[in-house]
Amino acid sequence: MPVTHRSHASIRFAGPGTLLLAALLLAAAPPAAGQEMTVEAYEPRSTLKVAGGPVTRAKFPFVDAHGHLRGGDPARIDQMVKTMDELNMATFVNLSGGSGEGLAANIAATKGRYPGRFVAYANVDFSGIGQPGWGEKAAAQLEADVLAGAQGLKIYKNLSMFQTDSDGKQVAADDPRIDPVWAKAGELGIPVLIHVGEPSPFWDPWDEHNERWLELKMFPRRRRDDPARFASFEQTMGEQHNLFRNHPDTIFINAHLGWLGNDLARLGKLLDELPNVYTELGAVLAELGRQPITGAAFMEEYQDRVLMGKDSWDPIEGYHVYFRVLETRDEYFDYYRKRHAHWKMYGLGLSDEVLEKVYFRNALKIIPGLDRSLFPE
Numbered sequence: 274m275p276v277t278h279r280s281h282a283s284i285r286f287a288g289p290g291t292l293l294l295a296a297l298l299l300a301a302a303p304p305a306a307g308q309e310m311t312v313e314a315y316e317p318r319s320t321l322k323v324a325g326g327p328v329t330r331a332k333f334p335f336v337d338a339h340g341h342l343r344g345g346d347p348a349r350i351d352q353m354v355k356t357m358d359e360l361n362m363a364t365f366v367n368l369s370g371g372s373g374e375g376l377a378a379n380i381a382a383t384k385g386r387y388p389g390r391f392v393a394y395a396n397v398d399f400s401g402i403g404q405p406g407w408g409e410k411a412a413a414q415l416e417a418d419v420l421a422g423a424q425g426l427k428i429y430k431n432l433s434m435f436q437t438d439s440d441g442k443q444v445a446a447d448d449p450r451i452d453p454v455w456a457k458a459g460e461l462g463i464p465v466l467i468h469v470g471e472p473s474p475f476w477d478p479w480d481e482h483n484e485r486w487l488e489l490k491m492f493p494r495r496r497r498d499d500p501a502r503f504a505s506f507e508q509t510m511g512e513q514h515n516l517f518r519n520h521p522d523t524i525f526i527n528a529h530l531g532w533l534g535n536d537l538a539r540l541g542k543l544l545d546e547l548p549n550v551y552t553e554l555g556a557v558l559a560e561l562g563r564q565p566i567t568g569a570a571f572m573e574e575y576q577d578r579v580l581m582g583k584d585s586w587d588p589i590e591g592y593h594v595y596f597r598v599l600e601t602r603d604e605y606f607d608y609y610r611k612r613h614a615h616w617k618m619y620g621l622g623l624s625d626e627v628l629e630k631v632y633f634r635n636a637l638k639i640i641p642g643l644d645r646s647l648f649p650e
């Protein structure tokens with residue numbers, strides 16, 4: 274019975290000294306790498322085997338209605354156009370066109386060299402708001418910028434968040450002193466793409482329950498949970514919605530699903546109430562990708578009101594995730610930016626009719642001067 278013999282032997286040698294040595298060795302042993310890893314480094318590879326796979330080219334030519342491009346280095350623009358061709362991106366809308374001379378230079382470097390492939394939006398300079406005549410001056414500048422080739426107006430989130438007037442008071446989105454600008458955009462027939470506010474979790478306590486905990490850890494300045502410094506999420510959104518209500522003859526593209534992508538029923542109500550409001554998908558694809566049933570129903574119902582947009586050129590692979598969420602019924606695949614979403618994506622499987630509207634038909638309807646020859650009839 275050799276087994277019994279061996280176990281007897283080990284028991285015999287496991288005296289107090291041996292046990293102490295074993296305990297010391299255990300205490301000195303470094304923790305396994307798995308124990309030292311942080312949650313930020315955790316990137317599990319799914320073992321799930323299901324049909325589907327990457328989509329590297331959109332099914333239809335599309336307009337990226339929410340892009341940013343600063344500087345006009347010709348080699349960079351050439352490379353961009355090559356990549357756009359690979360993605361089936363017909364037109365890139367640069368929301369950071371600027372104003373005046375900067376805008377003219379931007380237009381010359383982009384659509385000046387590749388007509389139809391680039392669109393520039395103008396931006397408003399809010400410094401000086403509060404001084405007499407500011408609104409009229411800003412509206413006149415917008416008119417000049419549209420004459421110079423701008424095809425829309427982009428409003429950054431500094432309005433409603435950081436922008437102060439000449440008395441040092443924060444300027445709300447529905448501040449009547451800006452009215453001449455909104456009226457001018459309506460008169461010129463250009464859309465206003467407007468980003469007001471932030472994802473609502475930025476206002477929530479920054480704790481273990483916060484959906485954007487990682488993003489706030491990476492960018493703590495994005496926190497909005499200090500009521501002494503920031504109006505509440507509800508107030509900020511309410512002011513923006515008032516602005517839309519006050520200017521029914523101006524088309525607004527409410528950026529980032531209006532930060533209501535986590536409450537599509539509420540966003541639907543807003544779109545029902547305000548026919549002058551559209552929305553787009555910049556940086557909020559993960560909202561649709563985590564609710565494929567509700568998300569697909571929303572996209573079906575509001576197919577005439579949503580535009581394709583990504584919000585950042587890089588990473589290019591992010592576009593592939595957009596195509597996959599919108600076009601396929603794939604299950605449980607990775608998103609491209611961990612700080613936005615630590616969850617997996619599911620495809621909405623939108624019909625060709627809905628896809629065409631989101632990819633280009635809605636843009637053709639509201640952005641003037643797009644090159645129709647780049648899109649199917």
Ligand SMILES: [Zn+2]
Nearest residue numbers: 339341555584
């Ligand atoms: Zn943006």
